[in-house]
Amino acid sequence: MKHFENFARNLTRCGSVAVLLAAAGAAFAQPYPNRVVKLVSQFPPGGGTDLVARIVAPELEKLLGQSVIVENKVGAAGNIGAEFVAKSAPDGYTILVANNTIVTNPSLQKTPFDVTKDFAPITVVGATAIALAVHPSVPAKSVKELIEMVKKDPAKFSYSSCGNGTAMHLAGELFKQVAGISMVHIPYKGCGPAIIDGISGQVPILFNTITNTSPQAKGGKLRILAIASATRSPVDEQIPTIAEAGFAGFDADIWFGFLAPANTPRDIVIKLNDAVSKVVAMPEVQAKMKAQLFSSRASTPDDFAKVIQSDLSKWSKLVKEAKIQAE
Known part of the structure; x- marks a missing residue:
């Protein structure tokens, strides 16, 4: 009798394990996704x-x-x-x-x-594009004209970014490198302060987001010369790219x-x-x-x-x- 009871107990345990394994298997078998x-x-x-x-x-x-x-x-x-x-x-x-x-x-x-x-x-x-923009007091109407101006008097020009190591800073340095020009970098603690000094003419050349520069350009407070993307943005296809100024492959x-x-x-x-x-x-x-x-x-x-x-x-x-x- 005792042997039978032990056998029954073991069988019940095995059955419980089998049920648990089956449940686990079913959970793993559920197609992705099955939760948040x-x-x-x-x-x-x-x-x-x-x-x-x-x-x-x-x-x-x-x-x-x-x-x-x-x-x-x-x-x-x-x-x-x-x-x-x-x-x-x-x-x-x-x-x-x-x-x-x-x-x-x-x-x-x-x-x-x-x-x-x-x-x-x-x-x-x-x-989202990074824009190369200038204050209206800057005579340059294109990337090529800006480069020519800076080359003639490099000590006169500087550009702003949203901070050291930001995407705007890197875009500016890449531009300097491919264009063969020298400009002092003025880093700001964020894109907003750089825009404020840009529209005031304090630092008249900017690498900033298209989101920040576009409204100012529409209001006549800045002029966007180009964007730093590989191709023109579908958001505004009228704005040329830096690549189009003779720098094929420029993409930032x-x-x-x-x-x-x-x-x-x-x-x-x-x-x-x-x-x-x-x-x-x-x-x-x-x-x-x-x-x-x-x-x-x-x-x-x-x-x-x-x-x-x-x-x-x-x-x-x-x-x-x-x-x-x-x-």
Whole structure:
């Protein structure tokens, strides 16, 4: 009798284990996604990266059939948010919404992540242009005219940026390098103060965002000579590029992209790429992006990885040659 009771007890235990294993297997077998997907913005609410995340999130939620939320993890020039995602589980539920500081920061400082090893690129989602603008008192009406002016009297000219090591600073230094000119860099504590001194004529040459310069240009307080993007922006195709002034390949725009932690399963990366690309192609999403002066674009994961590697090499080389330091 005792042997029978022991046998029955063991059988019950085995049955319980089998049920648990079956439940676990069923959970793992559920298609992705089966719970909330978190988009992590490196920067505070209201900034470009955060705006992109919040424009994409509602439509992405509809396509994935699960809640998509935006969480801001800010600080250290975006490094805190990037590190958080890099160290998250590679399961597709924590996604970094980054801008290109993720490739410029490693050129300027030691970062707590390796952008080429700790992330699985998903897709680029958009970009915003950096503008080369001047105060109306500056006679130059084109990039070529500005270069000629600076070459004649280099001690007379300086340009402003939004701060040491910012994308605007790097764009300015790249411009100086390819144009073969010398201008003193005046860094500001943010884009706003640089714009204020730009429209007052205090520092009459600016590398600043198109978002900041466009309203001032429309009001006659600044003149945009060109944008630092590879091609003209669909936001305003009347503005030429620096590349068109004889500097083929010049590209220093600010892109936005989605990245997952490294080792995220390829099928999840592909599913996210497909979904986000469809969202970015939606007319209503493109309209919202355009209203913020962002252009919409998408890429394959492999193409995005190439952009990251190319930009990392380009900015690392420039930072070293121009001896640029972050604040």
